[in-house]
Amino acid sequence: EVQLVESGGGLVQPGRSLRLSCTASGFAFGDYALSWVRQAPGMGLEWVGFIKSQIYGGTTQYAASVEGRFTISRDDSNSIAYLQMNSLKTEDTAVYYCTRVSHSVSTGYSEGDYWGQGTLVTVSS
Amino acid sequence: DIQMTQSPSAMSASVGDRVTITCRASQDISNYLAWFQQKPGKVPKRLIYAASSLQSGVPSRFSGSGSGTEFTLTISSLQPEDFAIYYCLQQNSYPRTFGQGTKVEIK
Numbered sequence: 112e113v114q115l116v117e118s119g120g121g122l123v124q125p126g127r128s129l130r131l132s133c134t135a136s137g138f139a140f141g142d143y144a145l146s147w148v149r150q151a152p153g154m155g156l157e158w159v160g161f162i163k164s165q166i167y168g169g170t171t172q173y174a175a176s177v178e179g180r181f182t183i184s185r186d187d188s189n190s191i192a193y194l195q196m197n198s199l200k201t202e203d204t205a206v207y208y209c210t211r212v213s214h215s216v217s218t219g220y221s222e223g224d225y226w227g228q229g230t231l232v233t234v235s236s
Numbered sequence: 237d238i239q240m241t242q243s244p245s246a247m248s249a250s251v252g253d254r255v256t257i258t259c260r261a262s263q264d265i266s267n268y269l270a271w272f273q274q275k276p277g278k279v280p281k282r283l284i285y286a287a288s289s290l291q292s293g294v295p296s297r298f299s300g301s302g303s304g305t306e307f308t309l310t311i312s313s314l315q316p317e318d319f320a321i322y323y324c325l326q327q328n329s330y331p332r333t334f335g336q337g338t339k340v341e342i343k
Contacts, residue, residue: 158325
């Protein structure tokens, strides 16, 4: 069974840092890209960023709202993806989800075939 | 960035109704579009990918169509468990962008 479990959320002051983890099981983690998606309270879904599999270079992409502050990385030996969040702002308050990204020649990279349960990050003084 | 505009933002419908939700992209995204369903307090669930491919395990009353800039999610006969918020997501280029969501409520 495919599982994604986020952890590391909590209350943090503006300007501080936090690192979220996404621990995967039930599939060949190293073969897949992963994305992070967030949802502010009462709001819609916002794509945060993406990391390819190491097979395809492990390259990353980010939303403009987090570019330069957030970094996605992966540890394939332990099946964990990370979201390092620096210089946090109050507007970063949200539930953060990691999602698996399926890939094929015909469909390209397609986020969201599996999701974690999410972890809440609250940025407040 | 590609802008995704969903319509309507909200709608009321009855069980058994045929429901159509539209998503428009600000530029051509070919068929690189997915649809998600989110119920209150729950994790989003992918219904459709590549504009018209049904995700495994999703009921066949859900279907997707379109290409280029205009896409449609159709629920052929609305069921009680389908009352939720629906989002489209363009997967043609980065950054990915979601539509603002369509809330389907009980009439």
